[in-house]
Amino acid sequence: MSDIETSRLSRLITLLTLLQTKRLFTASDFARKFEVSTRTIYRDLQTLEKAGIPILMEEGKGYTLMDGYKLPPVMFTEEEANALITAEKLVSINKDVSLSKNYSEAIIKIKSVLRYHTKDKVNLLSNRVEFWQDPTVIFEFSNLLSSIQNSITNFNVLEIEYQGAQKDETTKRCVEPFAVINKVGENWYLIALCRTRKDFRLFRFDRIKKLQTLEDNFTPHKISLKEYLEKYRQDTFSNP
Known part of the structure; x- marks a missing residue:
């Protein structure tokens, strides 16, 4: 050839x-x-x-x-399979339980299509890779990412109870979810248009005390995530 x-x-x-x-x-x-x-x-x-x-x-x-058409499962190379297993270990220590659970279930399905000799190597590697966490550091975990991701792709309004800087300072808001970002090793953040403030705001997952997906839909926002982040950086550094 x-x-x-x-x-x-x-x-x-x-x-x-x-x-x-x-x-x-x-x-x-x-x-x-x-x-x-x-x-x-x-x-x-x-x-x-x-x-x-x-x-x-x-x-x-x-x-x-065509809707419903299924292609045969993709065959992964050993290097690709190793990368997925390493990513699984990294995802398992993130601070959102729903992401860890969904990724682990996806990996089970991926393992099912691997060739037998690759499966053996993947299982060996899975027992030889670990991301160490300081046991003295206490983390607050969330279980919101999966629900928020669905609301982003389906354009559903979210109703949240959000804790402010003070623990006794909680407000209820309706927001239009736009994107999620993560500070590596730290918190997940929801970027959303707050209907109360009529502007985009960042909401830390660990401060969202209650979340409900409403049947109300909103019109997709035209701004891209890249454009939002560039504007956020400019506003942050121009207003120290």
Whole structure:
């Protein structure tokens, strides 16, 4: 097999993987990623269709796989499997219980598709990697990340009871969740539009004493997370 054929085969496999990970891609999206022409992408998509892959095109939006179509499980290399196991150990010490639980369940499913000889090596590595925590440091854990992530992707308003700087200072607010960020080794934060303040605010997970997902939906915010963080940094450093 020539280098050109190998490159195309790799691109076709990656195209399939991408179609599974994101609902819609345009030909231009693919062309930019692979640094080829859109004409090349159209030919690749036609090749996949001829192979029986049910690719649908939504006019003006992009390409997707037919709903319900399942591709055979992806085979991981040993290095990729090792990276996932190491990440599992790192996730297990984060301060949100829902993330640890969901990731562990995902890893179980991933392990099920590994080749037998890779499984043995992964199990060995799992017992040989650990992230040490200082036993003298007391952490406050949350169990909110999974619910907040769902509200972000479904544009659901959240009602929260939030503790202020003083422990007896608790307020109830309705917020429009926008994003979550984490200070490495520290707290998770919710970035949300506070309907009371009519502006974006940061809410520490360990200060959210109660959270309820409402049926009320909000209009998605046009600002990107990158734009928000740049503005936040500018405001922080310009107003010490």
